[in-house]
Amino acid sequence: MDLFRFPPFPDSLYDALGYPKEGKCSDILIISREEADAYYAAAERCFRDVDSAAEYFIGSRRLDELGIPDYAVPVIERTYREYMRHPHMLGRFDFAGGLDGLPIKLLEFNADTPFSIFEVSSLQYALAKHHELDPDHFQYNSLFEQLRDFFLDLLPAHAGRGVLFTNAADGEDDLNTLIIKDAAEHAGLTGTYLHWTDVCIDRERGLCSVDKSGTYIEKIFHLMIKMVPWDLLFLEDEHMARELLRSMERDPGLVVCNPPYAAVYQSKALLPFLRRIFPLNPHFLPADTAPLPGVDQVSKPIWGREGRNITFWENGGTTAATDGFYAQQPFIYQQKAELACDGTHYYQAGVFISAEVPCGLGFRRGTSRIITTDDAMVGHIVDHGDIRNRPALRRYLISLN
Incomplete structure (x- = not known):
């Protein structure tokens, strides 16, 4: 693998994107088309098998083995059965390998509220565009467009109804949720953006917002795009988890994305079973x-x-x-599993999937084999013939092999 090591991205462009500048990486990884295709094929196959395993656990009433609380089971079962009305919006597969001949191995599936949506959908595109690398044709990145298409499918059932976009009060969560909201608006689905603390459940009226006093109900919502993970609610806010699920039981028309069954996909307790149920899937460890x-x-x-x-x-x-x-x-x-390494950094691939369609590839790298959200995102570009020979780019090219 090779890398373009560009000077720091101009602060003015970060400002235009509304993105924090500190600690961000301007490097762009060059990958082959075969490597990019292999990541997408791995995501398709892994999602198909994860979904089949989830169907088995839901159908056989074994969700307790995955850490799912009993009170969540009825709504998980119903929303999974009615998946056309409760579609899975967005997740991200984290893969080791895939570069320099290393096999692609699934580390985990961030199936509920994946981070890096903004960085993959917008920032790496802006970096490549700034350096005239033609990301419209040579970057595996249709994340924003796929989210727009997801909301186009939801539009007939939810146009004119109350739509809520919400997340915890956190800078990165804000960026991720606002990108999703922007994609929805491009599909014609408009709504209200609130932090999670401004959302409540009224026993009679359902999902709603409250005023500053916390008493007056201002808006009622029938579709919630929630960047607050179900598992976090199970562990840290059981009351809100129960109330939200009860609200979905009382009002079968209430749709939450990602749906409750995303917690089944999300549980890492599913990983041991994936290998046993699908021993021929080469990506399962x-x-x-x-x-x-x-x-x-x-x-x-x-x-x-x-x-x-x-x-x-x-x-x-x-x-x-x-x-x-x-x-x-x-x-x-x-x-x-082995992560690709350039001698200094380890590289972990993330492949986003929306409505079962792989739609965005990004890389995170760090000096430790344990990649965290504190590590930098690295953009990518797919090799297209003469890219390494362009005089304007050659001085930035570094071989990592």
Whole structure:
């Protein structure tokens, strides 16, 4: 693999995008078309198998094995059955390998509220456009367009009804949710944007907003685009989780994206079963709820995120670890997979999927094998013949092989 190591992106362009400048990376990875196609094919196959495994666990009433609370099961079962009315909006597969001949291996599926939506859909495009790399034709990135098409499908059922876009009060969450809202508006579906603390459930009226006093109900919503993960509600705000699910039971017309069954896809407790149910899928790694005998492996909490509370176990001992907030959760153990490495940085690929369609490829890199959200995103461009020979670009080219 090769890299264009460009000077820092001008602050004025970050300002125009509304994106923070600190610690951001201007490098662009050059990948082959075959590598890009392989990532997309892996995402398609993995989603198909994850969905089949979820169907099995839902149908056989085994959701407790995945960490799903009992009170969520009825609505999960119904929304999965009625998936055409409750479609899965967006998720991201995190893959090891895929570059320099390394096999593509699934690390996890961020199926509910994936980060990096803004960076993959907009920032890497703007970087490539700024350097005249023609991302419209040579970047695997239709994330915004696929989200727009997702909302076009929802438009007939929800036009003119109350639509809510919401997330916790966090800068990155704001960017991700506003990109989704922008895609919806391009499809003709307009709505209200609120932070999660300004949303409430009224027993009689359902999902609504409140005024500053927290008492007066201002708007009623029938479609909620929620960038607050179901598992976080299960663990940290059970009252709100129960009230939201009860509201969906009382009003079958209330749609929440991602739907409750996204928590089944999201649970890392599903990973050991994927390998057992689909042993011929080359992307699934051996995994279990107990340490794997005789292999180097990684332990991770079933509802962990952001690369927290992950430990590498190699040669009988710990070789790398991160701390975090998830130490009290159940853990799974997954055979170690090799990340592509340039001698300084490790590269992890993320492939977004919306309505079962792979639609955005991005890379995150770090100096540790445990990639976290603090590590930089690296844009990509698909090799198109003379790209390495352009005089204006040659001075930025670095071979990472």
